[in-house]
Amino acid sequence: MLRALLVAAKDVRHVYRSRASLVLMLVAPLLVTGAIGAAFGSGEGFEIEATRTVVVDQDRGAGAGHPASTDASADGGAGAGFPAAGAAIRAALGSPELADLVDLTTSPDPQSARAAVDAGVADVAVVIPPDLSEALWGGSPFGDGEPGPATIQIYKDASRTVGPGIVAAVVEQVVRTCQGAVAAARSAVAATAAHGLDDPAALGALASAAASDFLTRAQSDPGLSLRARPPSVSTTGPERAPNVAAQVLIGMMVFFTLFGASVPARSVLDEHRAGTLPRLFTTATPRSLILGGKYIAVFVVVLLQSIILLIAGLLLYGAHWGAFGPVAVLTVCGAVVAASLGLVTVSFAKTPGQAGAVSSVIFVFLGLVSGSFTGTADLGQVYSVLRRISPLGWLLEAWDNIMFGGSFSDIVLPVLVVLAFSLVFFALATFFFRRRYA
């Protein structure tokens, strides 16, 4: 056994003395994690780039010929007392709450606004038509004599979706609020008329009052609101919200440990090619001990790699990995499965080059289906099933459970599955190595 440990110690030392190996095993996952963590931040500090928005407000107000103002129709007709919808849209887009998201400027005409988007000076142009308020407020409160429909044009940079989407949502919300006021006015008139009141002046006043009441309520009553929170795993466990960097680093760690495992695993082939392995076989040390030493080396290399990455994540990115016990179990499990995968992908290759090519393809495929790179994307039910064809998918699922506050009971099944996969891989690797070297 001591001889196996000596073989293992030599291989571990060899790997950790190679700067290239260290870069691939430690620097690469940490740098990629740092970059993605910086891109998406964590929690309150995150803000996307403000969308450069040009507004062209051509709205004439509710009363034809009147400027866009709150007293659009002085004669008490349709639209009396209602705010100019164009001005309301401008005010909403320029509100202090949206200052970080919308960088608002105005333009005198649609042509120059569109030209600004075409030239890349603006991301989106909002063209408010002259008859907007007329279309919203100008109809009869009785529901007849509908005004012609109006169209607000949103002209956006085709390569941008998020910022223009926010602008469009704000515009739509203002319009729908105005339409809500109209709905309140019309329903008030309809209900009153149904009870026999048919004086047009009184009904008009009633409509104005209902619309005004609606607009007041809309400002003061936020209604239903959403409170975003991460999922908790165990009802008794603490609810944690791991930051983006922690979630990315786990994916990267699980992926790069495969490459970490493949480096010492390939040493079997390297030594075979260099003749040092056959020389070892001529000594009194049994072949099983020599191969056992190689297995131990692969496991220890990956275990050390995982521990270093977890500590680095804690120190560099402020990651909360979860309770110590389950984290330790998962770290060992991860090292076992990575070692077994590293060995099995090397075991049926004839040369180090072939092993590198084959293992790279297998690792990248496993990383893809498991969610090492794309844990950030959602594929719904299909993906959640697909990722379970790989032991890495199970491992990532277990890490998710722990990071979101789970305990041992939440990782039992994934750990058992991962160990079962590892057992099969070790058996396969041993079969191929024995066939070649026995």
Place this chain on the structure above:
Amino acid sequence: MSRVWHIAFKELLQTRRDRLAALFTLILPVIFTVFLGIMIGRANEDSGLPLALADRDGSEASQTLALTLSGSPALAIRQIALPGLEDAVRSRKVAAGLVIPVGYETALQAGQTVSLDFVCLETVPGAQSARQAVESVLFESHLSSLAIKSAAHVVTGATGLPFDDRLDRVLRESVTAALAQPTVTLDVTDAGRPLPGEASGFEQSSPGGMVNWVLFGLLTVVAGVAWEKQRGLLRRFLAAGVKQREIVAGKLLAMVAVTFLQQLLLATVGQVGFGVRYFHAPLALLATMLSLSIFAASFGLLLSSLFRREQAIIAVTIISAQLLGVMGGAWFPLEVASHSFSRAAHFFPTAWIMECLHGITLSGWGMTQVLVPLGYVWAWIAVVFSLAVWRFRPD
């Protein structure tokens, strides 16, 4: 000049015979492009996003809300109990979860603001789309409820009528009818020459794949240079009368050719397989692809100048490729990243290349629009190439 061609030809021959090179240059980029294209497309879909719903109130009001949410084409509602909801969100079986709390109906009747738990993983983009859809439904529902309240308030005040079931029904029908006939519509148009249909995930994954994998295509040539330096083969070239600049030009030419062919293949796969519009502006595309190839080749030459060992070159190439890809917006569009990251990313040439490729494929950019972004790339090329040539030693 013929010596340059011979050196370049030898490198290309070596690359063609190397299976590992084919793997990194062609097969893996295509696999990544397809997989990420499907995933991004699915995440950006605005229809049928699975939303787990836990109704803890079980009241008439909460059931009405559940019914309204089910009517949203953007959402596919799955009603489950709370523990199952947490698990479904965490394991990404659903895009997000919504919890209607106990006392929902009572709070609504009392006119109190009700807060619903929206359970999501912040790194799942589908969750943001689901949240927008839920907020939209809640807003519409709130709009209708407010309109009824306002109308009822005014009608009862003006006529003295009681607010009974009959009045409620009349108002509800009238409000629903008024809101169902919007007199104002939004017309969203893309600038330039917009796509005939909706953009798919491949508009991001295909150019992203080109930028992300271009450096991998150089592995064979760059590692080969290190190998030749170690064994003194480049010195033998010098002894045979080949000038150092001819060696550099030959290697560089081979790298440009390899990466250009790689890009051409990926662009063709993107256009033919997934409808990404690369070839409608051939000149702009050619300029962009050549710029990326020349940058990658200069970078590869720099790596082979700085590092002697094959293993070190492979490690540095992999890490550089990943970082340039992430920073350039090859993995995700920079518009969804933080403001400061997006600014910092534009220091890197890959961000400008991505901007050109997005401009060509999404906005119908031509040669004139790509000139300025490519100017930044060429500034990088000048610096990297000068450093590479300055540091290049045949031994």
